[in-house]
Each structure stands twice: as C-alpha cells, then as structure tokens.
Amino acid sequence: MPRWLAHTIVVILFAALIALAFSRVDYAWNWAGVWEYRQKFLQGFGVTVALSLASLVASTLIGIVAAVLLGSKNVMLEAVGRVYVELIRGTPLLVQLLLGFYVVASAVGLENRYVVGVLVLALFSGAYMAEIFRGGLAAIPQTQRDSARAIGLTPWQSLRLVILPQAVRLVLPAVAGQFVSLIKDSSLLSVIAVSEFTLAAQEVNSFTYSTLESYLPLAAGYLLLTLPLSALSRLLERRYRYEM
Amino acid sequence: MVMRSFVSILCGGLLGCLLFATATTASAAPPLRVGMELSYPPFEMTDPQGRPTGVSVKLAEALGRQLDREVVIENIAFDGLIPALKTGKIDCIISSMTATPERSRSIAFSDPYLKTGLALLVGKESPVKSAADLDAPGRTIAVKKGTTGHQYASTSLKKARLLVLDKESAAVMEVAQGKADAFIYDSLSVYQNQKRHAEATRAVLRPFREETWAVGLRPGDTQLREQINDFLKQFRSEGGFEKLGDEFLPEEKAAFKAQDIPFYF
Numbered sequence: 001m002p003r004w005l006a007h008t009i010v011v012i013l014f015a016a017l018i019a020l021a022f023s024r025v026d027y028a029w030n031w032a033g034v035w036e037y038r039q040k041f042l043q044g045f046g047v048t049v050a051l052s053l054a055s056l057v058a059s060t061l062i063g064i065v066a067a068v069l070l071g072s073k074n075v076m077l078e079a080v081g082r083v084y085v086e087l088i089r090g091t092p093l094l095v096q097l098l099l100g101f102y103v104v105a106s107a108v109g110l111e112n113r114y115v116v117g118v119l120v121l122a123l124f125s126g127a128y129m130a131e132i133f134r135g136g137l138a139a140i141p142q143t144q145r146d147s148a149r150a151i152g153l154t155p156w157q158s159l160r161l162v163i164l165p166q167a168v169r170l171v172l173p174a175v176a177g178q179f180v181s182l183i184k185d186s187s188l189l190s191v192i193a194v195s196e197f198t199l200a201a202q203e204v205n206s207f208t209y210s211t212l213e214s215y216l217p218l219a220a221g222y223l224l225l226t227l228p229l230s231a232l233s234r235l236l237e238r239r240y241r242y243e244m
Numbered sequence: 245m246v247m248r249s250f251v252s253i254l255c256g257g258l259l260g261c262l263l264f265a266t267a268t269t270a271s272a273a274p275p276l277r278v279g280m281e282l283s284y285p286p287f288e289m290t291d292p293q294g295r296p297t298g299v300s301v302k303l304a305e306a307l308g309r310q311l312d313r314e315v316v317i318e319n320i321a322f323d324g325l326i327p328a329l330k331t332g333k334i335d336c337i338i339s340s341m342t343a344t345p346e347r348s349r350s351i352a353f354s355d356p357y358l359k360t361g362l363a364l365l366v367g368k369e370s371p372v373k374s375a376a377d378l379d380a381p382g383r384t385i386a387v388k389k390g391t392t393g394h395q396y397a398s399t400s401l402k403k404a405r406l407l408v409l410d411k412e413s414a415a416v417m418e419v420a421q422g423k424a425d426a427f428i429y430d431s432l433s434v435y436q437n438q439k440r441h442a443e444a445t446r447a448v449l450r451p452f453r454e455e456t457w458a459v460g461l462r463p464g465d466t467q468l469r470e471q472i473n474d475f476l477k478q479f480r481s482e483g484g485f486e487k488l489g490d491e492f493l494p495e496e497k498a499a500f501k502a503q504d505i506p507f508y509f
Contacts, residue, residue: 025331027331028330098414102414102417102421106421111423190408190410191409191410191411191414192414193386193407193408193409193414193418195408199389199408202323202389202390203389203394203408205323205327205390206323206389206390206394207346207395207398209326209327209330209347209350209351211324211327
C-alpha cells in the first residue's frame, strides 16, 4: 500500500471517530457567535506566527552557542553552558515568563512584552536545542575526524564537509520536534498579556461561552503551523541522506 | 500489518472512552454540584487545609441544608464555569458572578443576592481620575480574562490598549509597576488590592457601573431556580447575609459605609 493512501485512511478513520464522539455529545453549537470574532482569531494567529518565527531563529542561535559552550575544554565556559541548560530545563516556562517579565525585564528597563516573550521563549527552547546539537556532534565517531585530517582537510573543511552533514541529518528529527513544541509553548505567553492565538481563543470563549467552537479553530490553526514544519524536516532528512 | 493492529487498538480505545463517558453520566439521587473558582477571597477561597471556604461556600452550604441535598463544591476556572454548567457538569454557579445580559443569553440567573460595581485600581503616577479618562489612545488597561471588567473595557473603552491577564495578581502587578494605567475590577477587590500596594497605587472606588451578583442556572431548570429564589429571600430575612458580611468582611464593610459606597448584600 502506498504511503499516502495509508495516511489518508488513518486520517479518515480519525475524523470519523471524532465525528462520532461529537454526535454523541448533546451540545448546542453556536458557530455564529464565534464567527463574529474571526478578526480576533486572525490577529492572534498572525502574532503567534511572528512570535514563533522570531523565537525559532533566536533559539537556534542560542542553542548553537550553548552547544559550543557545553563542548568547550575550558571548564569555566563549560560550567556556564551546563548551568544555563540545567536551570532552564529544570524550571517551568510559566515561572520563567513571569520572573523574566515582571522582575528581570523590569529591572533592566525592557518594557516591550513581545520582545521579552520572544527572548524568554528562545532561551527556554535554546537549552533543549543545545543538548540536541551537542548530542548530534558527539554521535559522529572520532574516526571520521581522524580520517578527514588524514586526507589533508583543514579543521574548518572537516567540520563543513564531513562532520556537519552527518550531524545535521542526525539532529533534524529532534530539532523539528523541538520547533513544534516551541510553537505550541508560545501559547503560554498569554500569561504576560501577549495577545497571541491561544489568548484570542480564550477571550472569544469568555465572550461567547462557546468553548468547543472557540478551541477547535485553535487546534486547526496550530496544525496549520506544525504540519508543514514536520514535512519540511522529513524533506531535509531525505536530502541529507544522499549527501553522505 | 503493524499499522492495522495499531489502528484497531486506537479505535477500540477511543470507543471504550466514549462508552465509559456515557455510562458515568447517569446516577441517581444527585448531590447539588456548585461550581465556583476558589481564588477570590473572601468569597471563594480555601482554608490552610485546602478545604473550600468563604462567603459563597457558606451560602452554598446553607442552600444545601434548606434543600436537604448534599453540596459538592467544584473548583473550576471562572471562564470555564458557564461551559461546565451548560454541559451538565455542575448544577449551579455561585462564584461572585455578575448577572449580565450577555451571560443571560446562554444561562439563567436567580434573583440578585448582592450589589456591587466596577471600580479602578490606578497607578500612583497615572493621571487617570475616572473610567472616561481611560478611553484615549496611549492609555493601557489591565483586566482579568472573562470578567465584566474585561467585557466593559473591550466594548466601552475601545481607544485604549487592553491587557488581558489570567490572574488578578498579575493585573495588579501591571498597575503597581506602571505598565498599565488602571485595572478594572469590582470595588471590593480594588479596595483590598490598593491596601496591599499602598505605595504604588490608588483606588477610584465609586462604581462607574453598578452590577448585581446572582446564582447561575441552566435555563430549563426552573424548579431549582424557584427553590434558590425562595432560599435567598429567607436567608436575607433571617439576617444570614449580614452575618456572613460580619464574619468575612468586617473591615471592608465599615470602610465602604464610611465612604458611602453601595456595598453588597
């Protein structure tokens, strides 16, 4: 059976099950009330897209820097990387956001809640990225580096031509998963009153009292963002497979 | 083959959940399930042991005694109360809920049991003196999500920037730190929050919009509604509300009386 057919069948089965579940619940649908607030949904979606993109880029950069720190032979630098990663991974994003915005950002005079939100989100995700990158680099056997040097490649060439192409392929699935988490975690920014997609749905819910009608578009919207990301990751994985 | 067995497990699991859900909804001789958000002291709160207490809890217990039904307090986030009522998870809402026309479109209300109004918690540095001052570009208003203050600001103060927050404490912090000009909430909460942040805030207590609180009910539940209305009438004539006020809000009662601000019950 071709892969696309299997996917289609599973999707249809899922949809049928969900439709069955809804048909059994005695729920008075009120789509008209929610439709009045479509502008709010669109605005929130736009904000979530922008926040996610900005924090994707920033968290990748932070992750690379932190991975370098973690792999550093200088114990001080290694300690900085290690403390950052453990501190961030071990505490809830909610606490980081509240502390980051109401304490740290206030102390340094950074008042824009969108900028603070992106920064905290990027720092949060960057800690996970750092471990993913470090793991990817560590997984390349030493023989690869030795062989690269033996055929006369400079350290930069060996990194660019030998190590990175293999490491990228190894870390891609984990990075894609982390990106998907990051997009969904951006919903927590609502606690510092960033009017993103989830807050929009919650507001519409509190105005219309139509819970499911407010949250189903939310689920669809997040899928719209995360599915292309997964597809892109699989495409890249396939491309890097042949570059070995 | 692996995929097919996976799908069948999945289908079986989901169907099982559905059957379970329908089987548990039917139960006989039900207790009265009262929904409230236990984060609004002294009306809805928990004691140090984690048990629900407060004015609304006492009120619910008195109601249960009169109806001779056991009372179960369900702690539900404020903006989840109406959906919970509509889907039959609870029988009524006693959660300091204002009876508004918007809410009346989806649920029914008992007779009002308490009168209050919207007031302002304003930053010390802010020039704002009244709600009308807030309706201008460059002003920032903090509200708690799903409250009447949220509704009022989003419909009547459109020129200002609106910060929608989950928690009352976060909204107060926005004002105390000067990030927002004002927090719109009921006069009692504004009074209490102002006392807690006396250096950074001031209170505009006189309500710019009067409101009444009532018990929320399903529209079809007319029998319970009549029972609750009878109970409220009797409870008031017996001085029950006065007693609750003396027990939970002695200081506030006196302060509001001194400032001639309409207070409650």
